[in-house]
Amino acid sequence: MTTDAIAIRARFNPLIKPFLVMKIGLTMMCTVVGIPLAIVWFLGVGRWWAQHYFDRLECQLGERNLRFRKGILVTTEKTIPLENIQDVTFVEGPILKHFNLSTLKFETAGHSVGQASDMHLTGIIDAQAFRAQIMRAREALRHPPQNKENDEQLLVLRSIEAKLGEIAELLRARQ
The missing domain is CATH 1.20.5 (Single alpha-helices involved in coiled-coils or other helix-helix interfaces)
Structure with missing residues (x-):
């Protein structure tokens, strides 16, 4: 964890839970082995998993970095320095629109030549405004006020x- 002060904490839309249940369940149904698993998934395991996943979602925009945390058994935490963010893309397709969701895709430059990493955040409430806040914070770091x-x-x-x-x-x- 860094000592970066938390400027903004993102809130996630609860509709991400049924979206994840559908997305993962339909993915399971694409294989012969996955069909029995998909039945168990849709009968309740998926809702249980999605609730716990949602409870652990966390995204914080600090003064110098963006931190994202997710996971149930395996927790993933990414911290991206704002000065490394190259682009923030807003993605909203027909399925995401149906669930009133959108995805923010962060493209970052790595420290080595040719390296870049991507991070996707799905389900942030008012993602356009959160994207704008990230871009303002990045510009404030690049061009500090006199x-x-x-x-x-x-x-x-x-x-x-x-x-x-x-x-x-x-x-x-x-x-």
């Missing part, structure tokens, strides 16, 4: 430069 103290230091340095210029002129005049 500090008054820095402006004052710059003014002092310029006045010193001007005085040194005057001294140099006086010395040239004496010679």
